[in-house]
Amino acid sequence: MLIQRPPAYHRWLYPQGLFFGFYTTMKHFTLNLLRLRKMPTISYPEQKRIRSDCFKGKHILTKKLDGSIRCTACMLCQTACPAECIKITASEHDNPKVEKFPISFQIDLLRCVMCGYCEEACPVDAIRMGKEYEWADFAESNFIMDLDHLSNRPSLKGGVISKLPT
Ligand code: SF4
Ligand code: SF4
Known part of the structure; x- marks a missing residue:
């Protein structure tokens, strides 16, 4: 029809x-x-945008003045992390003034949601969100950052001192 x-x-x-x-x-x-x-565009990667102070990029573990890691292995960041991507193994320290320290500290970047809760939870400024955002890679294992990478990777130029360095 x-x-x-x-x-x-x-x-x-x-x-x-x-x-x-x-x-x-x-x-x-x-x-x-x-x-x-x-033009609002830039010639990336030759040119890079300046990130604001509140930008949340790749994590940094800060250090004390003597160069040792500031983290006291209190586990607050691991507990606060909503993505459960932080794994810390604590150990007793030889120095009686230092209660604990991390012998292993891992963050899985593929699970991380860059919320910054770990940074907020830390009572001693031991973990910070840096400004790095370029971490493309092929191997999944390269996205798990260990203690050495978090505190001593080349871009940190010797490491970052905590605001509570003692
Ligand atoms: S930024 Fe958020 S998701 Fe990533 S490790 Fe910290 S608390 Fe976990
Ligand atoms: S980074 Fe801070 S919150 Fe996380 S275990 Fe170390 S001292 Fe505690």
């Missing part, structure tokens, strides 16, 4: 929409071409 449909007048507007679409594209293309310095 042949169904009689009402005439679709809106189809007549289609070429106008096409024209205005092209017009807008060409307008922005020309304006961006003439005002190159005001």
Whole structure:
């Protein structure tokens, strides 16, 4: 059976929409071409954006003034972590003034949601969220950061001293 449909007048507007679409594209293309310095894009990776102080990137374990790790293995960050991606193994220290220290500290970056709760939970500024965000890799195992990587990777240039360094 042949169904009689009402005439679709809106189809007549289609070429106008096409024209205005092209017009807008060409307008922005020309304006961006003439005002190159005001372009919102950058030539990454040669140029990099400056990250704000509250940016949450790759974690850092800070150090004491003597170069040892600041972490007291209190497990607060591990407990606060919603992604359960922090694993700490604590041990007693030879120095009686130091109660505990971590013999192993691992963060699985593939599970981490970059929430910063670990940084907030730490009572001694032993863990911080840094500004690094480029960690693409092929092997899954390379996303598990250990104690050495967290505190001594080359980009940290010798390590970061805690705000409570003793
Ligand atoms: S940033 Fe959040 S998810 Fe990542 S390790 Fe810290 S607490 Fe866990
Ligand atoms: S990083 Fe801070 S919160 Fe986490 S175990 Fe060490 S001292 Fe405790």
